[in-house]
Amino acid sequence: MAEIKGVIPAILTPMNEDESINYDELRRQANRLIDAGVHGLFPFGTNGEAYILSEAEKMEILKVIVDEVGGRVPVYAGTGCIGTKDTIEQSNKAKDLGADILSIISPSFAKASQNELYEHFKAVAEGVDMPIVLYNIPARTGNVITPETVEKLSEIPNIVGVKDSSGNFDNMLQYIERTRHVEGFSVLSGNDSLILWNLMAGGTGGIAGCANIYPATMASIYDLYVAGELETARKVQDSIRSLRNTFKYGNPNTIVKAAVELLGYPVGKCRAPFNQVPDQGIEALKKVLEENAALGMS
Template sequence: MFQGSMVALVTPMDKNDSVDESSLRRLVDFHIDNQTDAIVAVGTTGESATLNHDEHCEVIRIVVEQADKRVPVIAGTGSNSTAEAIDYTRCAADVGADACLLVTPYYNKPTQEGLYQHYKKVAETVSIPQILYNVPGRTACDMLPSTVKRLAEIDNIVGIKEAVGELTRIRELVEFASDKFAIFSGDDGSAIELMLHGGKGAISVTANVAPKAMHEMCQRAIVGDRAEAEAINQRLLGLHKQLFVESNPIPVKWAVHTMGLIPPCIRLPLTPLSEKYHEAVKKAMQQAQVL
């Protein structure tokens, strides 16, 4: 079972708008050196929406190769096309990913039954462990706990990344968590509460910038050590907020560039972080003791 701080890894781009392989490999080593518990490649934070099919699969392959079994690699393989999600998931399995993360189909707004059939079809077609991902703020599609409960019965569906940062939703999901099906946070601001209530980790944007602190906070929260988890999380509150002052991954890519780890590049239609936010993000990085 996956648990702890799982970074939603940024995808470095070079000045020619291509994936920067050397920086990507350097990021993988940086996270392993700083105790990140798993790496999520090509999620939302990894600019999956602007990578073509070949780039998508290649980024997963590079991350798997560079990680070299030192930490698990979870590949983002979701799509609003079931057939395309199957293709991406098969690609991830073929290059050796440990699991896949599949966002709910966006834009076309499936019913709850449509969501169930979508995930069931992918899971039955590709045997790799799969994690559901619910982020209605981006997809305009909310997968309800009743649907998640049905999907949790499928053998290779092993968890959900839940980005609805509401305690009521967290409690509903944790009620049917098990050794086989885990609940992960997809919202850094509420991640600590999810873990203190029985969740097993966070798939985190903040972990790009403060990997060691996120690892330590997750470890303490998972075992129920509220006091220590809150003490660590206090340093991270600024990042949880300021890394979303513009659409993710705009602020986090700026922050990781400021740390000297990647070039300052991001693909259109996203644009570099507005200058008016630089100081606020930098202050949050200083509060987190990473700058």
């Protein structure tokens, strides 16, 4: 089984002007990120606009990524749906297409009890023979996977990790504390600003949107930590603050995609209506990208 560790970009989904997917650019972006030293790829995550892609598009994206990656790094596939049956179906399709690891987001829209969430994830784990990473992002789904529920789920053999995008460090810390006794269980940060602190607390890395912009910089946080160069790792972690500050100008996914476009890669805009960055935001991005380029960030 692939090790769940390092910095894994939630790779964006390049699009043409008509909002169709630009698969040629998707392949180029995959190679760009791998060449920069990232430790995995996660297509159609939040930064890949999973929320606005059809199921057929997701499977085609996965097919292209698996083909282009060619086993160089693990490929994570986000196959979580609102319904349990649909999640199992999408997960088995991803398995057939060659994904290495599944990322299963909590169901959304309808409020779920913790027991309902437990039974949902348990059924998915029983329905697909693949390693599963739970995905907690309550601000987007309306459902939180509590530390107690993660601890229970960690006892299921093929539930091997959890990604926490709550932004609440104590929640992520409790995930680590409650699963430390389970050999091989990984806790990943879904907040790019907390990757180093996740590692220092006993986590194994992060799934990072900012790695679309600065793949080498983001990957080096993990590499420096593993090498014991903590002070340098801290400086690198701190270096993305100016970029993160530009997220106030719009949806983070939209900001990330606009930044990659400004770097000269034809990735297009996010799908409407989530595709607007005000002029003030574009100017702020240009300034940050120029300043960070002078610092050698890439």
